[in-house]
Amino acid sequence: MEQEGRKLTIQILRFNPQLEGDTPRMVSYEITEAPGMTIFIALNEIREKHDSSVQFDFICRAGICGSCAMIINGTPDLACRTLTSKFKDGQIKLLPLPGFKLIGDLSVDSGTFMRHMNERIEGWIHDIKADEVDFNKLEERMDPDVAEEIYELERCVECGCCISACATKRMKDGFLGAVGFMKLARYALDPRDKRSDSDFYEIVGDDNGVFGCMSLLGCEDYCPKDLPHQTQIAYLRRKMLSVK
Amino acid sequence: MKVIYTDSLVIGGGLAGLRVAIASKKRGFDTIVLSLMPAKRSHSAAAQGGMQASLGASVKGDGDDENVHFEDTIKGSDWGADQDVARMFVNTAPKAIRELSSWGVPWSRVRKGDRQVVINAEKVTITEKDEAHGLITARDFGGTKKWRTCYTSDGTGHTMLYAVDNKAIELDIPVHERKEAIALIHDDGACKGAIVRDLVTGELIAYVSKTTTVATGGYGRIYSVSTNAIICEGIGAAIALETGVAPLGNMEAVQFHPTAIVPVGILTTEGCRGDGGLLLDKDGYRFMPDYEPDKKELASRDVVSRRMTEHMRKGKGSPSRYGDHLWLDIRLLGKEHINKNLREVKEICEYFLGIDPVNELIPVRPTQHYSMGGVRTKSNGESPELRGLFSVGEAACWDMHGFNRLGGNSVAETVVAGMIVGEYVADYCENTSVNIETSVLEKFLKKEEDKITELLERETGENVFELKEAMQETMMTNVGIFRNGDDLQTAVDTLKDLLKRSKNICLKNKIRSSNPELVEAIRVPKMIKLAITVAYGALLRTESRGAHSREDFPERNDKEWLKRTLTYWRNESDDLPEVKYEDLDIMKMEMPPASRGYGVDNTIHHPDTEKRVAEVEEILKANPDADRHEIQNLLMPIEIPEKFRGQNERVGRGFK
Numbered sequence: 005m006e007q008e009g010r011k012l013t014i015q016i017l018r019f020n021p022q023l024e025g026d027t028p029r030m031v032s033y034e035i036t037e038a039p040g041m042t043i044f045i046a047l048n049e050i051r052e053k054h055d056s057s058v059q060f061d062f063i064c065r066a067g068i069c070g071s072c073a074m075i076i077n078g079t080p081d082l083a084c085r086t087l088t089s090k091f092k093d094g095q096i097k098l099l100p101l102p103g104f105k106l107i108g109d110l111s112v113d114s115g116t117f118m119r120h121m122n123e124r125i126e127g128w129i130h131d132i133k134a135d136e137v138d139f140n141k142l143e144e145r146m147d148p149d150v151a152e153e154i155y156e157l158e159r160c161v162e163c164g165c166c167i168s169a170c171a172t173k174r175m176k177d178g179f180l181g182a183v184g185f186m187k188l189a190r191y192a193l194d195p196r197d198k199r200s201d202s203d204f205y206e207i208v209g210d211d212n213g214v215f216g217c218m219s220l221l222g223c224e225d226y227c228p229k230d231l232p233h234q235t236q237i238a239y240l241r242r243k244m245l246s247v248k
Numbered sequence: 249m250k251v252i253y254t255d256s257l258v259i260g261g262g263l264a265g266l267r268v269a270i271a272s273k274k275r276g277f278d279t280i281v282l283s284l285m286p287a288k289r290s291h292s293a294a295a296q297g298g299m300q301a302s303l304g305a306s307v308k309g310d311g312d313d314e315n316v317h318f319e320d321t322i323k324g325s326d327w328g329a330d331q332d333v334a335r336m337f338v339n340t341a342p343k344a345i346r347e348l349s350s351w352g353v354p355w356s357r358v359r360k361g362d363r364q365v366v367i368n369a370e371k372v373t374i375t376e377k378d379e380a381h382g383l384i385t386a387r388d389f390g391g392t393k394k395w396r397t398c399y400t401s402d403g404t405g406h407t408m409l410y411a412v413d414n415k416a417i418e419l420d421i422p423v424h425e426r427k428e429a430i431a432l433i434h435d436d437g438a439c440k441g442a443i444v445r446d447l448v449t450g451e452l453i454a455y456v457s458k459t460t461t462v463a464t465g466g467y468g469r470i471y472s473v474s475t476n477a478i479i480c481e482g483i484g485a486a487i488a489l490e491t492g493v494a495p496l497g498n499m500e501a502v503q504f505h506p507t508a509i510v511p512v513g514i515l516t517t518e519g520c521r522g523d524g525g526l527l528l529d530k531d532g533y534r535f536m537p538d539y540e541p542d543k544k545e546l547a548s549r550d551v552v553s554r555r556m557t558e559h560m561r562k563g564k565g566s567p568s569r570y571g572d573h574l575w576l577d578i579r580l581l582g583k584e585h586i587n588k589n590l591r592e593v594k595e596i597c598e599y600f601l602g603i604d605p606v607n608e609l610i611p612v613r614p615t616q617h618y619s620m621g622g623v624r625t626k627s628n629g630e631s632p633e634l635r636g637l638f639s640v641g642e643a644a645c646w647d648m649h650g651f652n653r654l655g656g657n658s659v660a661e662t663v664v665a666g667m668i669v670g671e672y673v674a675d676y677c678e679n680t681s682v683n684i685e686t687s688v689l690e691k692f693l694k695k696e697e698d699k700i701t702e703l704l705e706r707e708t709g710e711n712v713f714e715l716k717e718a719m720q721e722t723m724m725t726n727v728g729i730f731r732n733g734d735d736l737q738t739a740v741d742t743l744k745d746l747l748k749r750s751k752n753i754c755l756k757n758k759i760r761s762s763n764p765e766l767v768e769a770i771r772v773p774k775m776i777k778l779a780i781t782v783a784y785g786a787l788l789r790t791e792s793r794g795a796h797s798r799e800d801f802p803e804r805n806d807k808e809w810l811k812r813t814l815t816y817w818r819n820e821s822d823d824l825p826e827v828k829y830e831d832l833d834i835m836k837m838e839m840p841p842a843s844r845g846y847g848v849d850n851t852i853h854h855p856d857t858e859k860r861v862a863e864v865e866e867i868l869k870a871n872p873d874a875d876r877h878e879i880q881n882l883l884m885p886i887e888i889p890e891k892f893r894g895q896n897e898r899v900g901r902g903f904k
Contacts, residue, residue, distance in 0.1 A: 022449065022761035039569065040511065040600070052713040056765035057757040061285065064477045066514040067599055068406065068592065069289040085599040107426075107448055108762050115286030115425045119417065128414040129352040137350050139343040140894035140903070144350075145382030146357050152588070154354035155400050158407055162288055196352060 009037035012088055014046060015097045016058065020108040030097075031055075043076065043083040043096070047110075059109035067228070070161030073168070074110050075099040080165040082228045083110075103167045103174070114164045124180070125207050127187045130199045150195065157190035157236065159229045166233065169222030178212040182223030182233045185214060189236040192243065204240075205247040214240045249686075249693055250453045254280045255677045257441055257457035259429045259484055261287030263405075263662035264641025265463030266412045266421075271670020272459070273419050277677045280455065281423045282444060284479050287413045291465050291477040292662060295405025296592050297519035298387060298397035299663075300656035301341035304898045305358050305383035307376050308395035313898065314338040315876055316393050319839060321657060324391045324548050325650025326794035326804060327841040328498070328812070328832070333627050334648045335838065335886045337657075337664050342896040344663045345384065345398055351411040354400050356589075358385040366524025366580055368544065369534070380899050387589075388522040389655040391548035397656035402517050402592045405659055412663070427453075430770055432460060432487050432494075432637065433684070433692045439494075439637035440684050442487070443696045445770070450761035452696055454689045458677045459636050461629075461669070462488055466619030466642040470779045472720035474616040475508045475515040484643045486774035488623045489781070494634040495814040495828070497624030497645030499778070500785035503653055503795045504729050505617030506552040511570035512600055513615045516593045518655040521545040523589060525578040527556065528609065530566040532575075535559050540846060550652040550795040551846045553614035557729050568611065575609040582606075614729055618642065618658060620649045620795070621782070624814055627887065629669030636676065640669045647812065651794025671889040700760065703769050709754030712768045719746050719776050727783050732799045736787035743780045744823045750776055781815040781825050788827060789813065791852075806841050806854040810834065834860045838884035875904070 012035050019028035033050045044065045051058045060083070063069040067085040074083050077097050088096065104112035121127075166182035173179045185208065191197045192204055208214045214237055223233040256272035258265045261283030273279040281287065304312035317338040322329055349355055360381035362373050367388075376385075389397040400407040416423070429442040433454065441456040467482025468474035488494045506527070507516045521527070526534050527545050539555040540547045547555070556574055559565070565572025578586060578593070583606045586594055590605075597605045623639035624632060625646050631637040640646070641662045646669075648661060726739035750773040757765045791805035792798050810832050815825040834840055834856035841857050843849035867882050874882065877895060895903045 020759075020762065023759065042512075042600070051764060055757075056713075056755070057759070057763065059762060059764060063285060063289045063479055064291065064294050065512075066294065066596060068294050069291075069477065071285060071289045087599075087602075111762075113425075115289075115423075118286060118288070119423070122414060122417050126418070128418040129350070131350070134350050137346075138894075139346040139350075141346075141897045142899060143346045143384060146354075147382060148357040148359040148385075151354045151357045151400075155356075155403065155407065158354060158400075158410065159403060161293075161406070162286070191352075194352065194354075196350065 010094055012037050012046065012094045012096060014050065016109060017099045018109055019106065020059070021106060022108065037088055037094070041088045043086045043088065043098070044072065046088055047083070059107065059111040061111050068161065070163030073101050073163040073165050075101060075168070080168045080226045082163060101164050101168045104164060114162065117164070118162045121180070121184050125184050125188050127191065129191070129194065129197050131196060144196070146195065150193070154190060154194050157186055157193065157231065160186050160231055161229060163228060165226045165228055166223035169226040171220050171222065172216055172218045176212065176216060179216050180208060180213055182237070185237050185240055186231055186233060189240055192240070201243055201247050205244050208240060209244045209247065214244060249690060250451065251689060252280070252453060252455045254278045254455065254457045256459050256461070256673055257455050258282070258461045258463055259442060260463035260465065260643065261423050262290035262463060262465055262641060263292040263409055263412055263659060264666045265461065266416050267663050267666020268461050268463060268640055268670040268673055269421050270412070270416055270419060271667060272674045272677060273421050275674035277674060279421050281416070281421060282427045282429055283423050283425050284428055284447070286425055287416070287423050288409060290409060291480055292409045292659065293406045294477060294515070295659040296402040296515065297389065297517035297522065298399035298404045298656045299345060299408070299660040300389070300392070300396045300654065301345040301398055301660060302338065302394070302396055303342055303345065303384055303386065303398065304394070304901070305380045306385045306395055307374055308388065309386050312394035312396055314896070317341070317396060320392045321648060321654060322839050323844050324652050324654040326652055326844060327806070327810065328501070328650025328793055330627065330647040331837050331839065331884060332886050333646050335880070335884065336627065336668055336888050337648045337661065339888065340664045340668060340892045341660050343892060344660070344667055348408060348411055348663065349384065351415050353407045353411045355384040356399055356401065358383050369524070369526060369580065377900070383899055387519055388546065389518050390521065390546045390552065391543070391654045397522065399519065401588060402519055402590050408659060408663065429484065429487060431692060431696050432491050433689065434491050434493065434634060435684055435688050437493070438635040440682055443692050447767065448762050450763070452693055454693050456682060456684060456689065458680050458682050459638055459673045461673060462623050462637070462639040462643050463641050464643045466622070467778050468616050468619060470719060470723050470775050470782065471616040472717070472724045473513040475505055475513055476616070481771055481775055482619070482778045483771055483774055485622050486778050488631070488637065488639065489777060489815070489817045490774065491634060492816065492818050494631045494637055495624045495816050496781055497621055497647060498651070498785070498813050499621035499781040499815055500789055500796050500813060501620035501651045501794065502616060502782060503549060503618035503620060504553040504614040505549060506556055506614050507576050507612040508615035508617070509596065509601060510568065510573040510611040510613050514596050514600060515617065516576060516596065516610060516612065517590070520576055520578050520590060520593060523585065524581055525576055526580070528575040528577050529559060529564040531564070535564065542845065547846055548652055549655060553729055554797060556614050566611070573611045573613040576612045577609050578605050579607060618653050620651060620653055621645050628672040629665065630672065630676070636680070638669055638673050640665045651796055668889060668892065671891070700766070703753060703755055703766065704758045704760060706752070706754045709752040710749045712753045712765060712772050715746055715750050715753070716768065716772045716775070719743065719779050723779055723782070727786055730797050730799050731786055733787065736783055739783040740780065740787055743776055743783055747773065747776045747780065747823055777817060784824060785813045785815060785827065803850045803852050805852045806857065807852045810841065810854055836884060838880065840864060
């Protein structure tokens with residue numbers, strides 16, 4: 005009753021740095037498209053039926069965990085929620101996310117990068133009184149609107165798309181990047197974090213911070229969670245300029 | 249041989265594991281977390297709907313407290329839970345949520361005044377109290393008397409995991425990423441660490457520790473369709489089982505969530521129904537009130553999943569190329585609500601189904617979702633038979649869920665158990681030192697090394713992907729929502745055969761470093777063992793309790809089955825586990841067995857039930873002036889770490 009699915013040609017950058025003498029190359033795989041097929045499903049089929057050595061990372065396969073960002077036909081995106089039907093000519097080219105250490109094929113080490121980023125911006129609530137809080141008592145109140153605003157900025161999944169799409173980052177290795185700015189803006193907004201603007205200035209008040217951004221806004225264009233990077237970078241800049 | 253020493257080794261970087269790590273680090277112990285990937289990618293992040301804690305700030309949570317939460321949890325478990333543990337849990341949950349608030353979770357808050365909500369398909373206006381403004385609010389979930397599920401939009405797990413991982417970073421707790429524990433090191437009745445494979449270099453490392461905490465999540469992926477992340481393969485539970493010493497508990501208790509999307513099985517949160525969403529059949533008819541007139545769509549998960557299956561069996565499912573399904577309707581909640589409070593659901597519908605749930609129905613079907621079973625622990629989180637081995641979260645059978653877990657009680661368990669068990673882990677670190685011969689380490693390391701070498705050298709044999717698929721299909725077909733003796737026997741026989749074949753896996757890709765096929769070859773035989781413990785436990789349990797529903801034994805049989813299943817895998821060469829049972833002592837229960845209040849009550853009661861009911865009544869009568877805390881202490885005194893013993897404050901009620 006169903007039509008035979010069309011043929012997909014999936015080209016993958018293959019390179020395993022663990023193997024001595026291995027060199028990067030593009031390898032093509034042909035598979036038959038199934039209804040509702042995502043790149044997650046397609047890659048698993050390639051691994052199970054064609055080449056069991058292909059490396060890639062998926063965890064939640066639902067667009068929630070951020071582990072599967074890669075370059076799909078030239079743009080960074082989450083592979084798990086990208087439907088193959090999106091590509092009319094059936095040609096799909098997959099490259100690992102640039103800006104991160106390559107583990108092999110489509111798998112990159114975003115974890116080490118994100119940990120360092122979080123350490124650099126000290127991405128946690130700073131409150132010297134936090135350890136004295138009595139959790140048997142009512143929690144500190146928060147304006148419902150403020151809670152919602154914080155959540156809006158906290159939806160980042162550390163997928164790394166913004167870093168891979170950032171021209172500044174490409175030229176300047178020490179540049180913090182949009183993921184870091186977004187987190188910082190989130191803490192700056194949070195009344196529970198007692199850091200002052202000049203504390204934040206110490207972290208992002210230079211050209212490896214918000215003043216280095218060339219405003220090409222690849223981060224905004226390719227953020228899979230549609231976070232307002234442009235607004236937040238501008239907000240941080242204004243805030244930093246007001247620091248005496 | 250590479251050896252890494254630490255005090256507290258935690259396997260798994262999800263909420264439960266990280267919270268234990270934080271507890272042991274705060275008490276001054278060297279702590280290492282092992283994770284298959286960056287900790288923030290853990291499956292905890294996928295918990296959308298919320299965390300139960302009886303704060304009672306929202307007007308619809310008025311009158312809520314630990315007692316009501318306890319009753320809901322025990323009823324939900326179909327009296328299969330360990331009541332001591334459930335008590336520890338409900339008493340600590342409000343503290344856990346407040347701690348997370350101080351760590352940065354932007355919990356949704358109460359807004360004073362009128363707001364419109366949908367209850368039983370009607371728009372209703374509720375008025376939140378002025379004095380509750382700004383406190384943590386809650387939404388409705390299935391199987392609960394009060395609105396108790398605290399949330400941040402529908403990204404609750406994400407915000408919790410980020411706050412807890414950030415806390416771990418603040419405390420400088422190392423997370424060793426892309427490391428997989430493939431065996432536990434044990435000697436002389438004590439666990440002393442793990443043999444760990446580096447997933448990038450392929451190197452094997454012996455981690456030696458005072459305590460080893462398994463926090464690797466559930467085993468949903470032994471089924472072919474599951475809401476679980478693809479790393480939820482139960483390997484932590486499997487390596488505990490493979491010690492031959494540590495038992496797993498209640499492995500047959502597997503939950504199916506009513507509303508995963510068809511066909512890929514991604515979850516849409518229970519918050520959809522909690523916020524007023526409905527279930528419709530192929531005729532657009534709302535069928536749940538016919539089956540469960542009282543709780544309707546918000547009956548306990550196991551009940552709703554069974555009713556949906558029953559209804560589809562009557563030919564009322566909507567046919568599709570992926571089989572029949574039903575519809576989830578959240579259109580009545582309106583665009584604004586969906587965009588704000590059910591945004592993940594909306595994104596999932598857009599990306600995976602190409603529909604907008606504001607205007608369209610969502611195709612759903614009950615799907616494997618949660619593992620109530622896992623590494624059996626005592627109430628302090630330690631294995632009853634292997635000292636120094638702890639387990640926490642979904643990986644564990646700490647046993648606050650019995651045979652069915654309530655929505656919102658799992659992320660709650662991760663952090664609450666993490667707090668409580670974390671203190672006991674630290675106590676153990678304080679009172680013990682590790683003493684282990686290098687030769688013992690070498691023995692454990694060499695055993696794993698040899699297995700890998702054998703896999704890489706075998707010239708002909710089985711395809712690991714085919715074995716995995718066969719296992720998953722068997723579990724789907726024969727160990728599902730409704731079970732019967734014939735199907736379960738088929739499952740056990742098929743799985744035994746697959747286990748035998750899994751000893752003869754041949755790899756196409758023969759490299760020792762990063763090699764996804766080798767990862768599968770190490771995991772799949774372990775997963776088949778787990779699948780056998782599930783199928784075999786289900787075959788032996790000739791009653792229906794919670795999510796374990798036997799068509800050939802429809803009664804809950806307290807007389808013979810009010811007990812916990814314990815499975816042991818004594819020898820590597822065995823093809824079936826040894827099964828023992830642990831009685832649940834009714835005479836010690838705060839809440840003796842009764843009806844759950846769904847459908848017809850056909851429970852076969854235990855003779856102790858009547859005795860205990862009378863005893864409880866007598867205690868109540870003899871202490872007319874005792875408050876609820878004193879009564880609880882009279883009925884069922886519990887052990888809990890000193891720092892969590894305080895009573896919880898609620899708005900307008902104080903500490904009463």
